[in-house]
Amino acid sequence: MAWELNSGQPIYTQIIERIMIEIVSGCYKPGEKLPSVRELASIAAVNPNTMQKAMAGLEQSGLVFSHRTSGRFITEDSNMIKKAKETLASAQIEEFMKKMEQLGITREETIELIQKKGEES
Numbered sequence: 001m002a003w004e005l006n007s008g009q010p011i012y013t014q015i016i017e018r019i020m021i022e023i024v025s026g027c028y029k030p031g032e033k034l035p036s037v038r039e040l041a042s043i044a045a046v047n048p049n050t051m052q053k054a055m056a057g058l059e060q061s062g063l064v065f066s067h068r069t070s071g072r073f074i075t076e077d078s079n080m081i082k083k084a085k086e087t088l089a090s091a092q093i094e095e096f097m098k099k100m101e102q103l104g105i106t107r108e109e110t111i112e113l114i115q116k117k118g119e120e121s
Helices: 012-026 037-044 048-061 078-102 105-120
Strands: 064-067 071-074
Touching: 012 048, 012 071, 012 078, 048 064, 048 071, 078 105
Parallel strands: none
Antiparallel strands: 064 071
């Protein structure tokens, strides 16, 4: 099934984010080999060149490294994976806080709502 990608952001950055999420959530284990660019492009239903650009971005981040003849692998650096997880979480929190602010809800009110919702669960 093709990945859901939106037109509001470059496709390759959406792919980078999706694969980062899969790495930090444990879908891909440290040291695990990633599918080939062509396989991933087929799964995501995108052009292989777009997937290649995303893979280059992941390599620049350090979460993925390549062996010339063996393919691409997930880093085994658990600190790097933890840092990426915190970065992704911070971005989600920031986006959420901006939306709450647009609703006219203060930071303090947002925290109270989160605590209240947490107690209900």
